[in-house]
Amino acid sequence: MKKLINNPADVVKEELMGVALAHPDLVRVHFDPNYIVRVDAPIQGKVGVISGGGSGHEPMHGGFVGVGMLDAACPGAVFTSPTPDQMYEATKAVNGGAGVLHIVKNYTGDVLNFEMAAEMAMAEGIEVASVVIDDDVAVQDSLYTAGRRGVGTTVLAEKICGAAAEQGRSLQEVADLCRKVNGWGRSMGMALTSCTVPHAGKPTFDLPEDQMEIGIGIHGEPGRTRMPLKTADEITEMLALPIINDLPFKSGDTVIAMVNGMGGTPLIELYIVYRKLAEICKGHGITIARSLVGNYITSLEMAGCSITLLKADDDILKLWDAPVKTAGLRWGL
């Protein structure tokens, strides 16, 4: 295991210390329980928007705390959902009297821990709404299973709902918007290499030099299928077509498109993927109105990428364009 760390047990704590030192203008970091909170929280009368999940997906979520996006983020151990007390304390810290939205990625652990936190917060009289993001088309959905994973759409939902909260919309409105974004967003990812969880000390899976995993999540878990390595154009098609067919995205649709790196893939390759994605969208009559190309929701040092398409109406585009000032996403401020 080759990592710039001191001790696997201290990774998250020391990272959070680094975040606190690097971004004192944006966030405060609370330890025990761990959460990152906007420097000016709570904001009276504003809906608080929080999220959280295992660490190892940086910049998500901690890098998205700031004006116009999240009010707080709760980082768990690497790839491990945070504990309810983190979300409970964060909820209290951001509650400005207008209630708090929990944006939860659909993993059993995240859902259960957020659920417990919401119960605790509501027992104290804080209004909490929870929206579960489940946008991963690589996973077959079913009433009888854990359902689809929450992946790339989470980033877009955090930006858009954060902007809506900043505008002063009500908890009900922000939660409804979040459900709409989730309903209109679809993602799929692939890996060229595994990643190594610091505690585990070795790669989660072995992937031969000529193979790739298609339909991966963001926790270094293997994907749906393993197959021989293909070209960037072929891979982009293998990710984009299931996404387009799933919603389905139709000719005339306007979308926000994200080509996301899993952590170990250089930007130069992500633009090659974006090029093909733009071509595919164009071929389907889909207009990409806004785009993000880079590392936004990662799996440690995994090489690979994911694609997210979000159908966007005027409201969503305006909220997307609204100012945001976080370590990981910033414009207009």
Add this chain to the structure above:
Amino acid sequence: MKKLINNPADVVKEELMGVALAHPDLVRVHFDPNYIVRVDAPIQGKVGVISGGGSGHEPMHGGFVGVGMLDAACPGAVFTSPTPDQMYEATKAVNGGAGVLHIVKNYTGDVLNFEMAAEMAMAEGIEVASVVIDDDVAVQDSLYTAGRRGVGTTVLAEKICGAAAEQGRSLQEVADLCRKVNGWGRSMGMALTSCTVPHAGKPTFDLPEDQMEIGIGIHGEPGRTRMPLKTADEITEMLALPIINDLPFKSGDTVIAMVNGMGGTPLIELYIVYRKLAEICKGHGITIARSLVGNYITSLEMAGCSITLLKADDDILKLWDAPVKTAGLRWGL
């Protein structure tokens, strides 16, 4: 070789097509010769600021083209300095009558090719000033050698000089500022893994699981020394102390600090390094006034990091804070 590419020969071309499609609001891409230029270039009366170098260091330089930073960037083949016609054409494209600054990293190839381009542009009556960045303390300087490499300070110089040009400073002033930034900036880098040049198809060097390279550049070249892997804190010291001692940075100094990822190292680790860097600076009485933590000047998918410290006065800090709107660095706009 596991990469999201179609064909090694098409990597740069297809990447540039992706950049053009993803950022039509920021840049135009010119092919044959290849350069990325601000969408609103040339700006009459403004000094043009251009840079360039081999590809594979993204977001540098193409990701830094936009308001408040570069007017154009010239990407060569992967790790290969661009050719003079690229810089010549880019110089013409950004010349708004106030002259053009060439920010050149100190590599024989970059220096020679920029030199030829400047000669060609000056022959056409365009005023060109060239500043060579040579900030890498891992390389012993000498009159009789190629001198130090240009690394991390380049990013800071592009931001600061871009802001100065945007303010309407003269070519002479912007060039002097660039020399000052170069004089006040120092960097050093290390690698946990090699990277693979697409053409070469295999890693540039082999690095055993328990070894690291200290004093690397940004072209996948081996470093000054190879040694057993150490902790993040020890590595941070090994990079920071030579930097601090070289200028030397003194107690009472104010700096801009950058912890830069080489491409394959996750953000979580860079913050661990930043934490230790902040501690070391504090111990030396050095105040970090601004910071950047992330992938800014990379070596494809290499794992590792570099540290840059730039002594900053009020002018530099104000220029740093000035609005910038590029794909890779953005605030205030």
Add this chain to the structure above:
Amino acid sequence: MITRDDILAWLKCYRQALGENKDYLTRLDSAIGDADHGANMDRGFAAVLEKLPSVAEKDVGTILKTTGMTLVSTVGGAGGPLYGTFFMRAGMALDGKTEFTPQEFLAALEAGLAGVQQRGKATTGEKTMVDALTPGCKAMREALERGKSLAEALDAAAAAAEQGMRDTIPMLATKGRASYLGERSIGHQDPGATSSALMLRCAANTLGRVQDPA
């Protein structure tokens, strides 16, 4: 009667077993999950052991509820709320007691299992810890009903849980993270079922031994 000291011994035994099997559990979780189950459980029970002295003089209900709450606030993931709920519910079933019968202990385990199922909505055959806990509780109930000693009953419980754990290998996961793998989850043993089997084996090794009926 089972005493508070037996329960403390059980928890200590489980903490040690988790430490010893940390890498094993993580390896299982690498194959069909995210490679953290060993580290998660180990972190959680290390915290429990730190917490125990502060409640060691309290009733067993308090001890087990404290165990559960500590797990909830230190483990995270799916394991945290599920094991947390298990011990909290078991503690509620033994509220105020410092010693109790084997039947009461069984009822506590069954209450814990019911809590896990309520939180996680999994039933048997979905490749989760429920597949170890369910046969474990069932075997213990049958043994006690057939008049077996506590030692024999707990041994039967542990053996059944271990069998249930092995039976997860051919299962297709439909709950938890392994479900994302679809068909590829087949052929791997569930890490949560494994940690649950370890828990019952520790019960057999501690409560079972100490409480041998004279």
Add this chain to the structure above:
Amino acid sequence: MITRDDILAWLKCYRQALGENKDYLTRLDSAIGDADHGANMDRGFAAVLEKLPSVAEKDVGTILKTTGMTLVSTVGGAGGPLYGTFFMRAGMALDGKTEFTPQEFLAALEAGLAGVQQRGKATTGEKTMVDALTPGCKAMREALERGKSLAEALDAAAAAAEQGMRDTIPMLATKGRASYLGERSIGHQDPGATSSALMLRCAANTLGRVQDPA
């Protein structure tokens, strides 16, 4: 006399040699540089060969200057301006000529080398292409002065360049990218010296053969 066709044959031979040695040159550049010298030279001479038909009827000066300019605008790196300058200067020395003597060809090579040294500011012993070109030119001059045939002189030049190339192995690099390695540059053969030796070997294989004095 050396003719235009001989020069065209030389350039074609070099283009082919670079194609065949692309991976070898890149491997050498991996050890002490950035793993691109083979790809760079190959790309450059592929472009030169595409360009040649448009100037094949022109004088040798134009052909070589076009070669140099094409290299400058397609190779990049250190190699582009240096080899570009080499061929441009050699072309200037043969301006307007369609055939010329061995001495004139030598003068063109020497002019090319002088251009390389002027641009790159390297002298011998710095582990660069200068370490192959310098002994190559020197050996050719000595051979011609001693009345040897063109074939013999070019063969001496190629052999000396190859020796110069091997002599770069123990050198400490002080110019170019390899200089950043300091002591670690010792023990590796310089890629640019290698491509230069190939160039002179091609000259021997083409100009040398065709121009054998009767």
